[in-house]
Amino acid sequence: MKIQKVVVALLLILVMLAGVLSYQHLQKVDEPVSALVYPKARDLQEFKLSSHLGTTLGRQDLRGQWTLAFVGYTYCPDICPMTMATLSGSYNQLKQMLPADAKLAIWFISADPQRDTVNQLNSYVGYFQQPAITGVTAGHDQLFPFVRDLGLMYAISSTTEPDYLVDHSASIVLINPDAQLAAVFKPEMAAGKVPLVSKTMLLADFPLVMAKLQ
Template sequence: MFRNLNIILLAAAALIAGVLLFRVTQYNAEPKLALVYPQARVLADFNLTDQYGDAVNRERLYGQWTLAFVGYTHCPDICPLTLAKLAGVQPELAAMVEQPLKVWFISVDPKRDSTEQLNNYVSYFDQENVLGMTAGHEQLFPFVRQLGLMYALSSTTAEDYLVDHSASVVLINPQGQLVAMFKPPMQPGELPVIDTEQLLADFPLVLNKLKAG
């Protein structure tokens, strides 16, 4: 009887050790396509206008997690794909955090992206937690630069011009601080668009690293 008890105790101890090892490994695991900043970056105030014509400033970031990326509504590929992916995966990401999680689509083409245009574009994705916004370049340039992203306007006078811009998505914490960046996989011949499966795998690892400080 004692022998059987010892076997049971050893098996239980091995199981507990295995669970603890798994948790430690998961806690210390590194995200594959995400960069977590060693120190949270405080954002200077900014002034944008959302798709409803309401002002957007730094205070709008408080009390929520925010995934933000730049683009424009006339973008032929990366922007609609990124927006669709983030809108689709938002509920799963939101379930991993206590505060609300929002997605910000920041248009860097204010010439064509009016409030009405932004509203029609973002509303197409039918996700109440996705918000479109823009501003004049005097506000956009410094704000986008703060986020560690970029965009460049074409010098052409054609109406159907393209805008070069980053394809990464940044994460802002509920204190309005920039804390991480999610990068798209870079594969030859493929568009640099966020991989939702990888985002779902990396997101909790990023949160763990943020909690660890």
């Protein structure tokens, strides 16, 4: 009789343990493959940029919306047009992964203010036919601290050639509606290939990132 009671007690313990483990498994959020979610969202410093429409933008303009931001330049031969095409082409699917009333914006941050005038940015943004895209730039005194604040980088060589290249990050950052840096989508690095955040990578990781942020 005592043995039966012990067996029953052990079975109950095993059932309870299995239930706890199952609950923990269901509650666990899968980790993004190519994205990093910051343990604590980081406040961005105030900035002053010019948009492709000629307006002035600051940190307040990031509030009330989710923003995917990418640093590049309009004369970029590969990473920039391919990444912007990915962001533009993925926009509707990404928007559906947010709460129904949430807004989603895309910022293309030009690291080449010398050539990327308002008219040049306007033409470039218009090419992607996505109203959610805003092209922004500024003098390097404003631009460089802002890009660095996003955890990104760019560098321009001191050349006098008109067709110079600009080195820049290939990552896409996610800014939350409180104007805080929340996550970064990192490009796939493979020998002989352009470093890119592909549409497949972005769509796979985005819902996992959002699940960790909510």
